[in-house]
Amino acid sequence: MLASSLSPHPEAARGLLTAEDRLRLLFDPGSAGIEGSGALRFGSGLVHGRPVLALADAGPGDPAVLHQRAAFYRRVANDGVALVEFLDCPPLTGAAGVEGLAAMDACLTARAALKGRGLSITALSGPALGPMALTPALADLVVMHRAAGFWSLGGAELAHRLGHEDDPEAAYGGAGLHGAGTGLAALGAADDVRLVLDIRRLLGLTRPRAAALAESDEAFTTLLPLDPFEGWDSAALVRLVADEGESLALWPDHGTALGCHLARIGGQPVGLIASNPAQNGGALDAAASRKARRFVDFLAGQGLALVMLLDTPGSLPGQAEEAAGALAEAAALRRALTALPQPPVALVLRRAQGIAALALGLGDARTRLLAWPGARIGLGGGSEGPEVPQPLSPNQTKRALIAALAGHDTPQR
Structure with a gap:
């Protein structure tokens, strides 16, 4: 079910699922436990019978949110299970200066510590810009929404200020660039529902079956x-x-x-x-x-x-x-x-x-x-x-x- 029929969140206005909707669609029916409020939600449950921890962040980052995410990554490392994270994050707000730098570094340090601990998948249904762009780069696999996903060091706005006026925004981080060009995106999905279902399929294919x-x-x-x-x-x-x-x-x-x-x-x-x-x-x-x-x-x-x-x-x-x-x-x-x-x-x-x-x-x-x-x-x-x-x-x-x-x-x- 699309978020536009569920709730008045900003994601719904763009035809996307809300943070909670993404988690509920990810987990097997009846297995999901969801915590958090607003644009940041945490979930635990099963995907094809496999234990998975997941987060969905659909709001502008600030130091408090980044520290919450760092704590969740440490929980994933401690439990030794797969991680799925859904990111749809506008540029950081309230994170300027030393406090913001320290919070972002704590988040990235905890995320990097998951390497080799289990499968980690990052899904981009929206932007991951500037400092936030480093988080997907630490994942084992990245899946992008073909229309709404955007992953860039700075995006077209910054590039235009540097004099590259004629370059389209997609050239700086769209799913086409990262699918065919850089090869950083393992999969591209036509819509939010397909994106979640592709992740379920990825998790399922790493499990044996008779x-x-x-x-x-x-x-x-x-x-x-x-x-x-x-x-x-x-x-x-x-x-x-x-x-x-x-x-x-x-x-x-x-x-x-x-x-x-x-x-x-x-x-x-x-x-x-x-x-x-x-x-x-x-x-x-x-x-x-x-x-x-x-x-x-x-x-x-x-x-x-x-x-x-x-x-x-x-x-x-x-x-x-x-x-x-x-x-x-x-x-x-x-x-x-x-x-x-x-x-x-x-x-x-x-x-x-x-x-x-x-x-x-x-x-x-x-x-x-x-x-x-x-x-x-x-x-x-x-x-x-x-x-x-x-x-x-x-x-x-x-x-x-x-x-x-x-x-x-x-x-x-």
Whole structure:
């Protein structure tokens, strides 16, 4: 139910949910306990049976509010549960000077201490400007309202005062910028209700669930084009590998040479990284490496396994990629893979070569490596290199992935 039909709060005038409405929609029916008053509310309850603490702040910040939020973050750290925070905060008021600086620092310090303690998600249904913009940057995942969400160092007003008169406001912090450009927003939602439901789905996908046994599936055999160098869309492969309806793409508009998905395979929650040969043949570029590294860091923090579905000829060459720091991003991805709680599972469909193969850890003896017939893995490019011995029959793909995740039937290297 939309807030406009519930209460006369300022959010309702903009077609948004109130702070309390967001919390009630987030939690499983009958599980929510909500405290606080006015624009700042705190909640505790279950999301798909998982304990979650949440706050919703829809008012201008002041030192007292910031200290309340800091105390709540410390409670989250003490309880060791997931955190969801909904922010729709106009610029700070009454927080100038040393008192405001100290309150903001206390809030950020308590928020930063949650790193590695459990899943934290920040949802932006409105502005997070200036000092308030640092809070979402500390979250594991950020979800933005596509129309109302705004996340910026200072926004267009400040930029215009500096002489950038013609730049639209969205260029300084809209969901489009942070979805496709910076890649800081993992998801964008069309409205407030969808935003809350997406968060529920994110929380649900990190929990195991019973699943039917994987059967032989001939649909895998028709995915690849006959031309070994023709691009193809890996979305169909992700749908076949994941349990039915159990995948969600993160950062879908950023670094599109790779897709990053939360999914379940055989009931087990996993992270999926899938090459996208429809984009530059699946060649790894700086943005895709950065997205994959961010995703791997997230998986390591949540204790989730990684499955990679790969078809890449190597790294994307060019001056623009050199300037974008492609080498450093590829090295950072390789370093991040070493922090995973268990070795990744990698399925090579046609090829995985060059710097991309190294960055994705295929040379690591711990990686559980699977490959389809004819697949080539190595430092060379194109069609060079020997085919992988003991290839996997495509129609047995899902069954083999489930076994590899369990540590069984891994091919000898």
